[in-house]
Amino acid sequence: MAFIALVYGYIQVKIEGVQRNIVLGLLMGSGAILSMLDPSELIPGVIVDSRSTIVTLSGFFGGPITAGITWAMTAAYRYHLGGVGMPAGQLAICGAVVLGLVGHYLVRRAGRSVRTSDVAMLAIASPFLTLSMLTLPRELAVVVIETTAAPLALVTLLGTAVLGLFILHEVRRVEAETEVRRLAFVDELSGLANRRAFYIHLNKTWARWERYRNPMSIILIDIDYFKSINDRFGHATGDEVIRLLARLMAEAARTADIPARIGGEEFVILLPNTSSRAALSAAERIRAMAEQQVIEIEGDVIHFTISLGVSADIESHKSVQDCLSSADQALYEAKRSGRNRAILATPKVTTVEPAMTVSGPVELIAKA
16 A cells, blocks of 8 residues: 555656546556455455555545546456456445545535545545445345454555555645745746746757757846835735736746746746747737736725837847847846837847837847
């Protein structure tokens, strides 16, 4: 049982999505079959083992896909074994699936993760699976119930509790490790990638540019007059502005884009496989979205704007730092020119010239 719990935890870490549920089903089904390879035979044709415990927990922790696979494997092998107790065994397996899934959906309906008390309630309910013995021929049922019903119920209860707690321990361990990793790469206030995560993605994207010549662009974003917002309305309001902008950035970003918060009111978006002109259009969309937002807090109506700087075409940069500096220079020019605008840096050594026409105050600047 401990081995099943350890492998369960490993699968939780290494595999995601439906594939995880399938592999967990195969694990639990294999565990149930292994338990039937060395059962206790009460009387000829009537065997008991820990399969009902494993099947119950497969549905409880894994959900319907895991439970379905476990049920199919376990029921097929019990049918293969045959014997006078086969119908009772099949009924117990089906009952275990139902019990586990009922527990699973009750926890989900409560909108929380599994607790120790949930495992305890499941264990308390599990002895009812031994009622499947009533489907044995009458003479056999009387003998089995009189001699082994109480020990079987106790073993089922303890087995469900012990294995359930083992698995719960692994689930919590995996969740804790996942949260630690998430916090290492996610900005807690905004929910976006943090500075560390952004630079990891930036260096990887730059390496792909150097090898495959896939374009990339960077948009630097700064909330206009953010200090004044904090001073006038308080830091709680400033935090709400940060969260709102983060949501706008996440909504506007494509799957491959990396929106991140890299400072107090400083944000950035890494856009792989994107030219600077396409990035400029994306920056203007975000600027326009931010300009339209309204925050109402304690009767105060708050508007905010942002300034954005877009890096010049990547071909003009010798290093990833040059690319960042290009976007930073464009951002500086956006703030110097009056804020609430998106500006694209250009590699030309010329004075500021009019931008291509888009739906907002966008400009092109020269790279110093």
